[in-house]
Amino acid sequence: MPTLDTHQSGKFVKMIYIGDSGTGKTGSLVSLLADGYRFKIIDMDNGLDFFVQMAQKQGLTQYFSGVEFETIRDTYGLNPGQGAGVKGQPKAFTESLKKMTEWSAIEDDKTIFVLDSLSAFGKACFEWARFMNPTSKDPRQWYFTAQQAVENVIALVTGADFKMNVIVISHVNYKEVSEGVQKGYANAVGSALGPTISKYFNTLILAESIGAGKNVKRRIKTMPTGVIDLKISIPDFDAELPLETGLSTIFAKLKDTK
Secondary structure (H helix, E strand, O other), rough: OHHHHHOOOOOOEEEEEEOOOOOOHHHHHHHHHHOOOOOEEEOOOOOOOOOOOHHHHHOOHHHHEEEEEEEOOOOOOEEEOOEEEEEOOOHHHHHHHHHHHHOOOOOOEEEEEEEEOHHHHHHHHHHHHHHHHHOOOOOHHHHHHHHHHHHHHHHHHHHHOOEEEEHHHHHHHHEEEEEOOEEEEOOOOOOOOOOHHHOOOEEEEEEEOOHHHHHHHEEOOOOOOOOOOOHHHHHHHOOOOEOOOOOHHHHHHOOOOO
């Protein structure tokens, strides 16, 4: 029977990182480059430009050889009489799974698997589910199948057999939980899955922007807000951190908890 002195907490960081579009989530990963971390990124948002720009600005391009990525998206087109939709068979979901399976053989506490983003991954799952059951007359069947698929992937990457660090990036889905009261959750497929996903992670952090134009300030928060129940597995660590260095600080704290 294992004892707590052998527990893997502190070896692998598993976090979900949420925020509205434009808050700098992907770009903030750069702070981990200088700490010697390598990346395996499934890029479903086609949003690595800001990551590259941030690295160039900070003089970190020498670390680019340690960043492996796959940009995976379904191809969309116009179908006469039907509007825009996926052209042919949706492949983004299954291609993502193949890449995760390939990378799952890695055991390295200096490698970070990044799913960017859960929002786009959820959409890919839905398109796959709809393609697999095109005759369904109840769209709820597609949503259920896609939600199960997303949850299974989250269970995989947060499990003990996935032996690398994990950052799942997501936009925020705001849901009314009672009259006049909203809560924010990770955005995946539909609204039911968000509260469930957070249960798989001990760390849920938020990127946010305050102000506008030249006065905008971006930061990473670990403290629960009135809308989003943030959490972090570090005792008495409630912080608002600069976006440029926040993830580096958080990883260092989490790795030092053992």
